[in-house]
Amino acid sequence: MNFDFPDELKQLRDEARRFLTERCPTSVPRRILEGPEPYDRSLWQAMAEMGWTGAAIPEAFGGAGLGHLGVCVLAEELGHAVAPVPFASSVYLATEAILLFGSDAQKQTWLPKLAAGEAIGTLAMAERPGPVKAAALSANIAGGKLSGTKLAVPDGDVADFAVVAALSDRGPCLAIVDLAGPGVTREAVITIDPTRSHARIAFAGAPADLLAGSEGVDAVHHLLDRAAVMLAFEQVGCAQAALEMARDYARERYAFGRPIGSFQAIKHKLADIYIAVELARSNAYYGAWALHTDAAELPIAASVARISACDAGWLASKENIQTHGGMGFTWQMDCQFYYRRAKLHAMALGGTREWKRRLVAELRKSNTIALAND
Amino acid sequence: MDFEDAPEEAVFRAEARAFLEANAQRRKPGEVEGYRRGQDAPGAMDRAMAFQRKKAEAGFVGIHWPKEWGGRGGTQIQNVIYNQEEAQFDVLSGIFGIGIHLAMPTICVCGTPEQRERFVKPTMRADIVWCQLFSEPSGGSDLASLRTRAERDGDEWVINGQKIWNSGAHYSDFGILVARSDPNVPKHAGLTYFILDMKTPGVEVRPIRQLSGSAHFNEVFFTNVRIPDAMRVGPIGGGWRVALTTLMNERHGMRDSPGPDFQELLRLANQLELEDGMAIDNAAVQEKLAEFYVRSQGLKYTKYRGMTALSRGGTPGPESSIIKVVAANKLQDILSYGLDLIGMAGPTMGADMPVAGIFEEALLYSPALRIAGGTDEIMRNIIAERVLGLPQDVRVDKDVPFREIPTGSRG
Numbered sequence: 001m002n003f004d005f006p007d008e009l010k011q012l013r014d015e016a017r018r019f020l021t022e023r024c025p026t027s028v029p030r031r032i033l034e035g036p037e038p039y040d041r042s043l044w045q046a047m048a049e050m051g052w053t054g055a056a057i058p059e060a061f062g063g064a065g066l067g068h069l070g071v072c073v074l075a076e077e078l079g080h081a082v083a084p085v086p087f088a089s090s091v092y093l094a095t096e097a098i099l100l101f102g103s104d105a106q107k108q109t110w111l112p113k114l115a116a117g118e119a120i121g122t123l124a125m126a127e128r129p130g131p132v133k134a135a136a137l138s139a140n141i142a143g144g145k146l147s148g149t150k151l152a153v154p155d156g157d158v159a160d161f162a163v164v165a166a167l168s169d170r171g172p173c174l175a176i177v178d179l180a181g182p183g184v185t186r187e188a189v190i191t192i193d194p195t196r197s198h199a200r201i202a203f204a205g206a207p208a209d210l211l212a213g214s215e216g217v218d219a220v221h222h223l224l225d226r227a228a229v230m231l232a233f234e235q236v237g238c239a240q241a242a243l244e245m246a247r248d249y250a251r252e253r254y255a256f257g258r259p260i261g262s263f264q265a266i267k268h269k270l271a272d273i274y275i276a277v278e279l280a281r282s283n284a285y286y287g288a289w290a291l292h293t294d295a296a297e298l299p300i301a302a303s304v305a306r307i308s309a310c311d312a313g314w315l316a317s318k319e320n321i322q323t324h325g326g327m328g329f330t331w332q333m334d335c336q337f338y339y340r341r342a343k344l345h346a347m348a349l350g351g352t353r354e355w356k357r358r359l360v361a362e363l364r365k366s367n368t369i370a371l372a373n374d
Numbered sequence: 375m376d377f378e379d380a381p382e383e384a385v386f387r388a389e390a391r392a393f394l395e396a397n398a399q400r401r402k403p404g405e406v407e408g409y410r411r412g413q414d415a416p417g418a419m420d421r422a423m424a425f426q427r428k429k430a431e432a433g434f435v436g437i438h439w440p441k442e443w444g445g446r447g448g449t450q451i452q453n454v455i456y457n458q459e460e461a462q463f464d465v466l467s468g469i470f471g472i473g474i475h476l477a478m479p480t481i482c483v484c485g486t487p488e489q490r491e492r493f494v495k496p497t498m499r500a501d502i503v504w505c506q507l508f509s510e511p512s513g514g515s516d517l518a519s520l521r522t523r524a525e526r527d528g529d530e531w532v533i534n535g536q537k538i539w540n541s542g543a544h545y546s547d548f549g550i551l552v553a554r555s556d557p558n559v560p561k562h563a564g565l566t567y568f569i570l571d572m573k574t575p576g577v578e579v580r581p582i583r584q585l586s587g588s589a590h591f592n593e594v595f596f597t598n599v600r601i602p603d604a605m606r607v608g609p610i611g612g613g614w615r616v617a618l619t620t621l622m623n624e625r626h627g628m629r630d631s632p633g634p635d636f637q638e639l640l641r642l643a644n645q646l647e648l649e650d651g652m653a654i655d656n657a658a659v660q661e662k663l664a665e666f667y668v669r670s671q672g673l674k675y676t677k678y679r680g681m682t683a684l685s686r687g688g689t690p691g692p693e694s695s696i697i698k699v700v701a702a703n704k705l706q707d708i709l710s711y712g713l714d715l716i717g718m719a720g721p722t723m724g725a726d727m728p729v730a731g732i733f734e735e736a737l738l739y740s741p742a743l744r745i746a747g748g749t750d751e752i753m754r755n756i757i758a759e760r761v762l763g764l765p766q767d768v769r770v771d772k773d774v775p776f777r778e779i780p781t782g783s784r785g
Contacts, residue, residue, distance in 0.1 A: 001383070001451070001685045002376050003678040069375065247762050262765040264751070267758035274757055275700060278693040279672030286675045289375050307668045356664030357657065363640075363667065364654070 003285060009073045012066070016077035019050070024081040026334040029195040032084040033337075038158045038188070038197035044085045048117025053087070056095060061111035068226075072233040072288045079237025079345075082337045084195040086120050086155035088234060088348070092227040094121025097163040097174055100223060101213035106176065110161070122159040123223075124150035124177075124201055131354045132165070134217045139166035139203065141175055145183070146208035149200065154348065156199030157188040164208065165220060174214035174223070177206050193340035221358075225302035228349050229287035232302075235309035235345045236284050239277045239316035242338035246270055246316075246323040266323060273316045280305075280312035300366065303359035310352045313342035377678065379455070380685060386452050390459045393432050398425060398463040413466060414588065419545065422466040426500035429467075435474060435498040443482045444494045450684040469542055473497040473504035476620045477550045481569070484608045484616045489569065493548070505546035507537040507570065507594060508617065512781065514539065514745075515752050517552075517621075518561045518614060519771070519779065522596060524553035524568065531555075531568065531606070533576075533599040539746075543579045543592040546572050550620065551601075552613050557776045564776055565613030569605040576600070586738035621748075631701040631743045633736040634708050636670040638729050639663060642712050645728050653715055662711055669704050673697060692761040699753045702743040709736040 005013070028040055047053055055070045057063020064070070071091060078087055095114050098106055098121075113119035125132050127139065127150060139148025146166055153162060156179070163174050179186065183206030186199045213219065247270055250261030260266050287305030290298040317338040321328035328335040346352065379387055394400075413419070429435050437453040439445020446452075460467065478497055481489050496502045513519035522535025533553055543549065549570045556564035570577070576599035581589035608616040643653040643663060653659045676697060680690030712733035713720045719727075723734045744750050758764045771779045 001678060001681040002378065002380070003675065003682045005375060243762075247764065250764060258768060259765045261758075262767050264755065264767060267764050267767075268751070268754040270762055270764065271754035271757040274762060275696045278676060278696050279669065279700065282675035282679055282693070283668065283672050285375075285679065286671065289377070292375060303664075304668050304671050307664065308672055311668075353661065356661045359664045359667065360654075360660040363663075 003289070005069060005073060005288075009066075009069055012070060013073045013077060016052075016074055017080070019046075020077055020081040020083065024083050026082070026337060029082045029084045029337050030334070032195045039086055039155070040084050043083065044117055047085065047087070048115075051115075053091060053117040054111075054115025056091065056099065057111050057115045061107055062115040063111065064115070068230070068291045069288055071230050072284070072291070075230050075233035076237035076240075079234035079239075079341075080241045082195065082238060082241070082341050086122070086158060086196075088227075088231055089122035089155040089159065090114060090120045092230040093123035093223070094159075094161070094163050096226050096230075097121075097123065097211060097214065097223050098176075100226070101174060101211035101219065103212055106209065106211065110176070113160075119160040120155060120158055122153055122155045122162050123227075124153045124156065124162040124164045126151045126153075131350055134165065134172040134220045135167075137165055137167045137172060139164060141166040141168045141173065141208050141210065144208060144210075145205040146175060146177055146203045147183075147205055149202045151200055152189065152191065152198045153186075153201050154196060154198055156186055156201050157197050162201065163211065164203065166208070168210070168215070170215055172215070172217055172220055174211045174220065175208035176211065177203065177208050181207055183207070191344065193344040195337065195340065196344060221299065224349050225298050226291055228302040228306040228355075229284070229291045229298075231345060231349060232280070232284040232287055232305035232309035235313045235342065236277065236281050238338055238341050238345065239273075239280065239309070239312040242313075242316040242320040242335075242342070243270065243273045243277055245334065245338070246273070246320040249324055260323075269319055269323065273312075273319055276312040276315045280308040283308040297366070299362040300359060303355045303362065306349065306355050307352045307359065310346040313338075313345060317342035383451060383455060383685065386448075387455050387459060390434065390456045393429075393434060394459055394463050394465075397428050397432075398460075398465045401462055401464050413469065413590065418466060419469070422469060423500040425465050426467065426470055430498040430500070436478070436494075439479075439482070443478070443490065444498065449687070450689075451681060454681050454684060469545075470497075470500055470503065472506050472542065472546075472550075473502065476506060476623050477504045477548070477569075479623050480550065480567075480616060480620045481607060483619050484567070485569075486604075488604065489607065493569070502547045503542065503545060505540050505543040505549045505572070505594075506620075507540055507543070507549040507551040508620075509539045510536060511538050515749055517617065518565065519776075520552060520554060520565070522551075522553040523557075524555045524566055524601075526555070526603075526610075527600075529603050531566075531601045531603065533568075533570070533596040533601060535596050537594040537596075538582070539591050540579075540594050541591045543572065543594050544581060548572060549594070550607075552617050554776065555610055555613070559611070559775060560773050561771060561776045561779065562614045563611055565617070566610050567607040567613040567616040568601050569607060570599070570601055571605075574599050574601070584739075585741060588739075631705040631740070633705050633740065634712060634729065634732045635704075636663070636667045636708070638732060639666055639708050639712055641729050642715060642733070646715055648715075659715070666704070666708055666711075669700065673700050673704065676700075692757075695753070695757050695761060698747065699744075699750050702740070703750070705736060705743060706740045709733045709740060713737065 051064030052074050054063035055066040056068055059065040098110050159179055162177050162179055164177050165174055183204045186201040188199050191198045250266050251259055253260050283305045287301045290301035321335045324335055327333050433446045434456050436445030437448045437456055438450045441447040478494055510520045512521055524531045524533050549572055551568045551570045552565055554564050555566040576597040578595040580593045582591055583589050643659055646653040648656055676693050680694040683690045724731050
């Protein structure tokens with residue numbers, strides 16, 4: 001049994017933790033929350049210089065070649081730091097789409113820039129409230145031109161390009177659109193988590209470069225599955241940080257003449273959060289294994305990792321506020337960062353209801369059902 | 375990152391599997407072990423003892439114990455691997471658990487060479503079966519508040535009092551007993567640990583009928599029971615430390631709860647027809663199935679993380695402390711949902727009910743799993759205090775002589 005990260009990636013995790021503790025204390029997301037900057041550019045630059053933005057990109061394309069396990073390790077630490085950077089959009093979604101479906105030319109064009117942090121990419125999917133139905137998108141692509149409107153595109157205001165989900169005459173597909181090019185208008189939107197900027201993007205005959213391998217509903221799901229595993233690590237990191245914050249407060253805050261952490265009402269609450277975070281971490285590990293080995297179980301593992309991580313993030317972030325009492329609800333306390341970010345993550349790739357349906361559908365396809373039917 | 379056995383682990387697994395194939399029946403696919411259901415079957419104890427003897431002779435008892443204890447001198451991971459394999463066979467080894475997992479490690483660590491010599495080998499071979507005499511009507515979770523008296527009389531101790539929740543006391547040969555040897559000091563300081571021959575005059579075992587109707591555990595009464603001082607384990611007044619050695623072993627196990635899990639709920643959903651079609655096609659049912667699957671998998675992979683630590687020669691991390699509480703609660707939630715799906719016909723017990731009636735059966739035994747071996751509440755305290763480092767609750771009975779500690783009217 002070897003169900004753990006290799007030692008060199010544990011070292012990477014320690015290095016990332018040290019770097020982010022120094023470079024991204026909670027004053028950094030607070031600066032983004034309260035100021036005009038959409039993200040921390042210098043932090044992003046520093047991450048690029050360390051090879052983080054190119055972690056999953058092969059060295060041949062200018063990446064660090066750390067593989068997806070490396071991305072998972074970094075994601076956990078970025079989640080822990082609630083880092084205000086476009087890592088999820090650019091790395092788990094845009095980079096991953098090009099790695100999966102890009103032609104050699106598309107890879108040559110984009111991957112070195114993504115690795116260097118010179119280009120930021122994102123994925124534009126949602127068009128209306130409710131689940132995204134890949135087979136019934138309004139955005140359409142014909143003759144190399146894309147039209148349609150995408151809502152709440154993460155980092156849509158700062159990204160250089162978007163991988164856009166649209167319908168072509170051959171069904172759903174993904175296409176790269178230069179967001180600085182013609183036929184694109186975008187406006188930043190205010191979201192529940194301003195430490196991560198979002199935009200509404202309208203495409204009117206924008207030139208679109210089809211990702212040839214991305215046609216079909218399954219291809220889009222495959223991309224989301226891969227992203228879900230990496231995001232699950234970010235969610236686990238965020239939940240862990242919220243738990244640590246609640247624990248530290250419960251040790252220091254006194255009421256009725258004793259630390260509130262000595263009351264079982266608080267102890268058991270924090271124990272329950274610990275349980276949820278550890279279950280989510282274990283499920284994220286399973287997702288990482290499936291991602292790393294390209295296992296047939298990936299859709300199941302990714303769904304499990306995502307559902308578990310969303311649950312843990314919500315529980316930890318809301319109960320962190322509760323543990324702090326009235327102070328937890330103030331602007332000055334950092335509780336809000338985890339609360340906002342946890343729910344943002346939980347919606348980012350579609351809600352858990354969608355993933356639960358998908359999980360059962362995948363289980364029914366797999367041997368699990370065959371075994372249960374015997 | 376992988377789930378493969380290391381080469382030497384694979385060799386051991388093959389060896390364990392070969393032993394089991396030769397000496398036990400493999401469970402049929404889909405067959406579920408009810409909680410101690412098998413123990414009531416005719417001849418079950420004799421079969422269990424015969425198997426235990428073969429298991430000991432083949433070196434699969436005390437796998438990770440050092441050779442000087444009489445063990446195999448193997449590793450923790452080998453122990454886990456053997457248990458994984460054994461779980462696929464229809465064998466009853468739980469009744470030897472108190473002797474093998476609790477009494478022997480305690481005696482080997484805290485006892486005398488004579489005690490080790492006398493008890494270890496026969497216990498491994500099921501020639502001696504053990505029970506645990508710890509909990510009392512006045513204290514289960516608060517074990518150190520126990521009141522059973524031990525008074526010195528020459529080379530002997532005289533025991534008076536009562537124990538409760540003693541699994542298997544009615545068929546056990548020996549018991550591990552904690553009693554109060556000094557009521558004039560604070561509660562943790564006045565305890566002493568003994569080995570008790572259950573055939574000693576003055577020991578009376580009365581079965582307790584459980585909520586499920588079975589009677590696997592007992593009350594045990596002591597009236598002027600005499601124990602030779604040679605059967606004392608550890609120093610006089612040092613019983614709490616010895617008891618902690620026992621409890622550490624009790625809570626250490628990465629134990630799952632027997633009974634309906636996700637697979638059984640899935641089987642049920644495949645069989646049941648609801649108002650609008652098969653249960654498995656119903657969106658609400660699917661959502662619940664997904665939630666249980668996620669919890670089940672989380673537990674499985676948490677155990678794998680613990681196994682990985684063992685496989686590398688370390689000890690499982692703090693995450694292993696969540697397993698018992700998650701498993702027992704998951705069981706109750708799943709069985710309750712299963713019964714909810716079955717609906718009006720659900721109360722009927724028996725093997726002709728869906729999935730062999732395990733949802734109904736589990737209803738009646740599952741409460742025990744959230745209590746035995748550390749209640750949910752105690753487990754959460756342990757997580758909060760030992761893992762998260764939260765301060766201890768205020769202890770109003772600390773540093774107070776035991777005789778002055780207030781007692782309530784219940785128990």
